[in-house]
Amino acid sequence: xxxxxxxxxxxxxxxxxxxxxxxxxxxxxxxxxxxxxxxxxxxxxxxxxxxxxxxxxxxxxxxxxxxxxxxxxxxxxxxxxxxxxxxxxxxxxxxxxxxxxxxxxxxxxxxxxxxxxxxxxxxxxxxxxxxxxxxxxxxxxxxxxxxxxxxxxxxxxxxxxxxxxxxxxxxxxxxxxxxxxxxxxxxxxxxxxxxxxxxxxxxxxxxxxxxxxxxxxxxxxxxxxxxxxxxxxxxxxxxxxxxxxxxxxxxxxxxxxxxxxxxxxxxxxxxxxxxxxxxxxxxxxxxxxxxxxxxxxxxxxxxxxxxxxxxxxxxxxxxxxxxxxxxxxxxxxxxxxxxxxxxxxxxxxxxxxxxxxxxxxxxxxxxxxxxxxxxxxxxxxxxxxxxxxxxxxxxxxxxxxxxxxxxxxxxxxxxxxxxxxxxxxxxxxxxxxxxxxxxxxxxxxxxxxxxxxxxxxxxxxxxxxxxxxxxxxxxxxxxxxxxxxxxxxx
Numbered sequence: 124x125x126x127x128x129x130x131x132x133x134x135x136x137x138x139x140x141x142x143x144x145x146x147x148x149x150x151x152x153x154x155x156x157x158x159x160x161x162x163x164x165x166x167x168x169x170x171x172x173x174x175x176x177x178x179x180x181x182x183x184x185x186x187x188x189x190x191x192x193x194x195x196x197x198x199x200x201x202x203x204x205x206x207x208x209x210x211x212x213x214x215x216x217x218x219x220x221x222x223x224x225x226x227x228x229x230x231x232x233x234x235x236x237x238x239x240x241x242x243x244x245x246x247x248x249x250x251x252x253x254x255x256x257x258x259x260x261x262x263x264x265x266x267x268x269x270x271x272x273x274x275x276x277x278x279x280x281x282x283x284x285x286x287x288x289x290x291x292x293x294x295x296x297x298x299x300x301x302x303x304x305x306x307x308x309x310x311x312x313x314x315x316x317x318x319x320x321x322x323x324x325x326x327x328x329x330x331x332x333x334x335x336x337x338x339x340x341x342x343x344x345x346x347x348x349x350x351x352x353x354x355x356x357x358x359x360x361x362x363x364x365x366x367x368x369x370x371x372x373x374x375x376x377x378x379x380x381x382x383x384x385x386x387x388x389x390x391x392x393x394x395x396x397x398x399x400x401x402x403x404x405x406x407x408x409x410x411x412x413x414x415x416x417x418x419x420x421x422x423x424x425x426x427x428x429x430x431x432x433x434x435x436x437x438x439x440x441x442x443x444x445x446x447x448x449x450x451x452x453x454x455x456x457x458x459x460x461x462x463x464x465x466x467x468x469x470x471x472x473x474x475x476x477x478x479x480x481x482x483x484x485x486x487x488x489x490x491x492x493x494x495x496x497x498x499x500x501x502x503x504x505x506x507x508x509x510x511x512x513x514x515x516x517x518x519x520x521x522x523x524x525x526x527x528x529x530x531x532x533x534x535x536x537x538x539x540x541x542x543x544x545x546x547x548x549x550x551x552x553x554x555x556x557x558x559x560x561x562x563x564x565x566x567x568x569x570x571x572x573x574x575x576x577x578x579x580x581x582x583x584x585x586x587x588x589x590x591x592x593x594x595x596x597x598x599x600x601x602x603x604x605x606x607x608x609x610x611x612x613x
Contacts (some may be wrong), residue, residue: 197478221401256298289580507549
């Protein structure tokens with residue numbers, strides 16, 4: 124019996140050793156931010172992640188509990204969740220290029236500058252992104268399309284890019300949570316064995332107040348921000364209309380994209396078809412842009428080469444306005460390659476933490492001493508944030524978190540819907556706040572704003588876990604499912 128216990132004891136490193144890779148990663152990133160600023164963190168993060176991964180493996184080897192099968196399992200599990208993001212990122216880079224050159228984004232910027240009151244711009248941005256995300260069920264699609272347009276509009280109006288990114292992300296992630304079409308919402312409810320619409324209704328108790336706070340903050344920011352004078356917007360509109368063919372017909376492309384999303388195709392298929400629609404729109408709606416970018420198309424191979432170069436390397440246009448030149452420039456696939464490298468290193472870190480058993484050691488230490496409702500919910504929220512940091516993927520975090528706490532909630536008579544809601548409030552919406560998480564990496568690249576910079580303005584994402592904790596403390600609409608387990612009450 125003692126031999127069995129000893130073998131189990133060395134199955135994974137001790138808790139203090141398991142925390143060392145996470146500590147190294149956080150200390151390294153904090154040091155980078157303090158010495159070089161938040162803008163460079165994405166460039167150094169891959170090396171910090173690889174260093175933390177190497178430390179995890181080295182520690183496990185030192186304690187003689189490195190298991191090849193477990194490492195393989197951790198790698199396959201992490202790769203299975205994160206690798207699809209690489210294909211999505213490539214498609215997003217194509218969408219960004221084709222939607223710009225087809226006139227979709229310039230048209231949205233033109234209409235936005237002409238119709239949106241600058242004072243209420245942030246509130247409008249947040250609300251519109253929320254509605255679109257509810258309809259599409261995808262925060263990524265919303266941010267990569269309409270979110271990019273709002274970034275351009277906000278820049279012209281005089282708002283900081285961090286503020287606009289925070290409004291876009293807040294709205295998009297609220298809508299994503301509330302949509303029955305959202306993959307994370309479906310995953311959270313199914314992982315906790317809760318009916319989907321029951322899960323969504325229960326989430327409204329925490330999400331609605333969090334969103335109300337976000338809208339209130341964005342309203343105040345709009346009231347107290349010095350926006351650009353109207354003449355600047357008029358000047359920008361003039362240059363846009365001189366360079367692009369501004370027409371409502373370009374809206375057929377986003378309409379097509381929304382239709383495809385409603386058909387419940389995969390994200391990769393949706394983004395791919397959206398990029399294809401934008402590519403066709405380049406030739407249909409903006410022939411003058413094609414002529415400027417590809418002056419010589421004397422043969423089919425030459426034309427294919429020029430088109431490929433634009434999609435791969437991006438493009439730049441001279442509009443006669445310096446700020447507008449930066450807004451309409453595209454970076455193509457090459458602009459996404461550093462992000463893909465960061466995603467891959469995040470996958471390695473997640474694989475190392477899972478495969479070495481360190482993540483298991485940490486989660487076991489968190490859950491074994493839980494007794495009361497407030498502490499259980501608090502631990503779930505903390506674990507959600509921790510899992511987002513360790514696995515670098517919200518899907519893995521939802522799955523692992525659901526498995527971690529399912530029996531804990533059952534043992535203390537807490538409803539499964541409380542677990543599913545808490546997981547969403549602490550995992551789905553906070554993944555975008557972590558610089559090396561796949562969500563944080565993607566949205567930072569798409570919006571062109573460092574994660575650390577937009578984080579303070581993601582009001583909904585910050586308020587969601589806080590709202591969850593407040594409701595757990597007050598016990599509002601939380602009931603036990605077995606009277607004999609009343610000790611679980613706070």
